[in-house]
Amino acid sequence: DQQVKQNSPSLSVQEGRISILNCDYTNSMFDYFLWYKKYPAEGPTFLISISSIKDKNEDGRFTVFLNKSAKHLSLHIVPSQPGDSAVYFCAASGGGSQGNLIFGKGTKLSVKP
């Protein structure tokens, strides 16, 4: 049973607009959430994270929002750029995962010029 779900396999956005990537989780004991970005033929790179004691974390164009009651987090990219085109993975840890990350299946973002 998937504990971390990214229900949109793909997303297409126009350059300059906002990209919103969504992630849902089922384990209420998760206390740390991360987003990774992956280009083809490269390893995932850490993008941004948020602890469960916060509801928002911002880093430049990237903001992650956490809604614990809904068990939902989202990544906002504003403004979107063609270089943001990649696969984005949501991950969670805590709640007995022993430091292991539980990954979603990823969302492929395409930013069109």
Place this chain on the structure above:
Amino acid sequence: NAGVTQTPKFRVLKTGQSMTLLCAQDMNHEYMYWYRQDPGMGLRLIHYSVGEGTTAKGEVPDGYNVSRLKKQNFLLGLESAAPSQTSVYFCASSFPLSGPLDSSTDTQYFGPGTRLTVL
């Protein structure tokens, strides 16, 4: 500071052959991981290690073995390769002992991957 490196980058095996994938990290991380990525499946944990000399099974350990003889290296072995093991394999590391002990120690840093094809 090279981060996490993986050797080799590509490999083609015949069914039944064996091979070892090498992962090395120079960040003094305690934890190391091996994942496989398949289309539509995300990243699935094969085995992991929480320190030198220790290993543990992840989500999909069958057909693989691992060893962590040195803190900086984590080896993934395939004793008898099968076509179902065709995948991209990623190594990652985390948990530096120095610095504050908080949940950010769960952040994993990945290598560039090894693309393995088993014919």
